[in-house]
Amino acid sequence: MFCTCALMHELSNDGARQQFESYLEEMVLPLMVASAQSGERECHVVVLTDDDVVDWDEEYPPQMGEEYSQIIYSTKLYRFFKYIENRDVAKSVLKERGLKKIRLGIEGYPTYKEKVKKRPGGRPEVIYNYVQRPFIRMSWEKEEGKSRHVDFQCVKSKSISNLAAAAADMPHDQLVALHAGPQVDELDILPNHQHHPDPDAPAL
Template structure:
């Protein structure tokens, strides 16, 4: 009977030990102060989410399964971080900068590595943006995170010759994305307008000896009917008229005018002004001014955009004529009254 009780007590004691194990004291060997090895993060294949994953000092980018050869691996240094990337992944986009660098340029030894065999690329570009760019090589589409500036991503795409449009970039903030796309479109549109409209108008002014040009852009169907005897007093002989309905709509946006101004500035022009001003179309009435016999002509005005620029080289110099007063001494003959040389009298012209 006692034997059965002893077995029952022993089983209860064993279960208690298993439920509450005695803590094991750590020895000095388990308290090693040596730094932990740097963790390597492997990015998932195309199509898998990786938005919340952080970067460490070294990153391994997934490579195609066919890229088993170690010579296909490239070490790219971006902002102090190493990316291990497959060469075949980059060469798959031959029109990009990385595709050209590690394609024929690497074979011809134009692209060179450092002493450790690493390639330093993308100076000034952070690892977060570079990670987004690698998505283009993996799946052809980049997703811009909320904490990444669309403008910075666009500049990086321009640097790496990666196309930036709605087919390659996905962004939650559509306003910012459309703004950047509109800037690209505005540059292309105004560049064409400079060649077709601005340069011919400037040439006409330059052939007349002018060194500046004032252009007013009207709609194609705007009717201008000035009175020959009473034209508006606005110096119309110095104004060049361009009829272009599309440009009237284009220049009504402040952002487009900013882009246009920068383009004209980049092409060497000065004193650039763009805006909206009133332009007279036809005479409405004539009236006599109060207390005067002079006639006052009243015209109807419409709001239209204008472009003004100058190419004068010496615009900083004064245009006023400086008259210098020459000081001289007048001599009186000895036989004149006084009989002395009036050398102490000075005359000014």
């Protein structure tokens, strides 16, 4: 039984590698090119399902962080990243392609505003509904602040110009959504509903 399980595990790893290489070419690389063309040195991608709806209030958007995230709407890729083993395979593929500072995990992503509370002094506190979705973060620079060139070793089967053209041809709402989302460590998982802590609440 042990040998059979080990064989199935290796077969799954081989299948996951082939599948992720396909996802990388079709979905992730165009986002990397779009980030590079806007002057970014790294890419933070959140994978939502096909049915997820992001409806941020223009007046009260989620609190912005320092990094911007891009969105891929793909239930297939979402299901792929649900398995830790698949995330490990994906990380090894990204390393082989020359990418740096790679992180894969699960994070909470704000989808819609639940309510707005007025704080003392009239300052609003916005509470959003969060869903747990996979994310990828990576950089193509060798070392932050020291690299002098973009290291696109990951591009093997297509040229930069072809990828740039592919990125330009993809519908904007499917290609890039430049929104900031909260980031957690790759081993952390946020609850389904999260809101910003109340600074006036008594300490536990």
